[in-house]
Amino acid sequence: MISTSSPSHFCSISSLGLANWLRRNHPDKSWSVDGEEKLSSHLDFPCSTEDLATTLHNINKTLRIQVPDSIDQLDESTLDKAIQRFPVSPGERNEFMSFSLYWEGESPEDAWVVSEDLIEDS
Amino acid sequence: MSMPTINYKQEILDTVSNSGDLPPESLSPWEHYRRSANDAWNLVAYMKRNVARVNYYPKPFDRHMSRLHGMALAHLVGAFERFLKDLAVLCVNELSEFSLDGRLDTFSLSGSVAGAHFSTGSVGSALCEADTWLNCNRINEKFRKLLADPFQEGGKFYVFPMKKAHGSEDEVRRSQHVSAVFQLRHTLVHNLGVITESDATKLRQILQAPINANKVLAPSSKNVRQVKGLLDETARQVNERMSLRLSELLSTLQQDNYLTIDPASKAQSLAKSFGVSVTVSGHTASP
Numbered sequence: 377m378i379s380t381s382s383p384s385h386f387c388s389i390s391s392l393g394l395a396n397w398l399r400r401n402h403p404d405k406s407w408s409v410d411g412e413e414k415l416s417s418h419l420d421f422p423c424s425t426e427d428l429a430t431t432l433h434n435i436n437k438t439l440r441i442q443v444p445d446s447i448d449q450l451d452e453s454t455l456d457k458a459i460q461r462f463p464v465s466p467g468e469r470n471e472f473m474s475f476s477l478y479w480e481g482e483s484p485e486d487a488w489v490v491s492e493d494l495i496e497d498s
Numbered sequence: 499m500s501m502p503t504i505n506y507k508q509e510i511l512d513t514v515s516n517s518g519d520l521p522p523e524s525l526s527p528w529e530h531y532r533r534s535a536n537d538a539w540n541l542v543a544y545m546k547r548n549v550a551r552v553n554y555y556p557k558p559f560d561r562h563m564s565r566l567h568g569m570a571l572a573h574l575v576g577a578f579e580r581f582l583k584d585l586a587v588l589c590v591n592e593l594s595e596f597s598l599d600g601r602l603d604t605f606s607l608s609g610s611v612a613g614a615h616f617s618t619g620s621v622g623s624a625l626c627e628a629d630t631w632l633n634c635n636r637i638n639e640k641f642r643k644l645l646a647d648p649f650q651e652g653g654k655f656y657v658f659p660m661k662k663a664h665g666s667e668d669e670v671r672r673s674q675h676v677s678a679v680f681q682l683r684h685t686l687v688h689n690l691g692v693i694t695e696s697d698a699t700k701l702r703q704i705l706q707a708p709i710n711a712n713k714v715l716a717p718s719s720k721n722v723r724q725v726k727g728l729l730d731e732t733a734r735q736v737n738e739r740m741s742l743r744l745s746e747l748l749s750t751l752q753q754d755n756y757l758t759i760d761p762a763s764k765a766q767s768l769a770k771s772f773g774v775s776v777t778v779s780g781h782t783a784s785p
């Protein structure tokens with residue numbers, strides 16, 4: 377189901393919190409990060425949850441994640457409900473996660489995207 | 499009504515001037531590779547995410563995506579070629595002060611190229627930038643001599659071991675795969691994806707498998723992903739091995755008084771350039 381959120385509604389969470397959520401809730405997925413320069417020069421996409429989580433853990437800064445308007449506060453337990461999901465193709469029930477975020481102190485206009493990998497290995 | 503005359507020279511100059519600054523990671527060959535390879539991958543993933551999930555016309559979409567995959571593959575190999583070239587520039591610059599034993603003689607340089615690079619102060623750029631770095635045997639020859647022990651003929655460092663005497667079975671297999679990817683890049687860039695008889699013959703020789711000529715490549719997103727995986731792993735390994743070999747060689751040259759360097763600061767600058775831990779004459783630094 378496509379979640380709705382206004383372009384400007386972002387909530388804060390530490391990169392450590394995001395890393396913990398990835399490890400706990402989605403340990404076996406692959407991810408791509410589009411538009412963030414530091415991550416793009418230190419990881420090979422699509423990367424494993426563990427590789428992304430380790431890098432986010434090491435950076436240890438606050439992130440602002442785009443969430444539905446109904447969410448005011450974000451933590452590891454509410455993140456799974458807040459993250460946007462989209463159908464893989466029209467009419468298909470399979471969904472993938474994709475969310476927009478930026479480092480606190482930067483501009484929402486510079487937001488980048490973390491997306492679940494859609495391209496199968498075999 | 500006559501069409502206005504287009505000033506093509508000005509249009510080309512405008513194209514050249516539509517350029518941005520190099521990203522900070524361009525100072526590190528491996529980080530620069532990763533950034534560019536990820537950009538190619540993200541283009542494919544972006545289209546897959548954002549076009550495939552809305553209504554579209556399947557046939558044209560598939561055809562466009564196939565073309566995009568071919569462009570992404572060529573871009574990936576281009577990023578890998580630049581990575582090898584950047585490594586060569588780095589090694590030449592580190593070793594140019596000690597070149598009396600002929601280690602730079604596999605490089606050729608015309609007077610005009612030397613003159614054009616004089617103000618940059620980079621011998622490595624002058625010697626390496628104009629060449630192509632898409633042939634495993636030629637790449638081996640250049641690095642083998644460049645990274646040889648002082649006054650040794652040849653050298654033992656093979657970027658791409660092509661036979662078992664030069665590396666492990668896995669390394670030899672990987673070198674064959676990289677050679678095949680270089681050949682695919684040739685087909686994509688120079689023949690717009692048409693596998694000519696000559697391309698098919700070379701691919702058959704490299705992969706020892708039947709390859710049909712007079713076909714057009716139509717790569718899938720999975721193909722792009724797997725080729726990227728091969729080049730990513732290879733870049734990581736080559737970067738690691740080359741940082742080790744260059745630091746060993748600089749240690750030897752420093753200890754034998756061929757080069758005057760401060761090992762601690764050299765280890766620091768190399769760790770930053772290679773993006774991995776480096777030890778020079780017992781001094782270890784991390785990026």
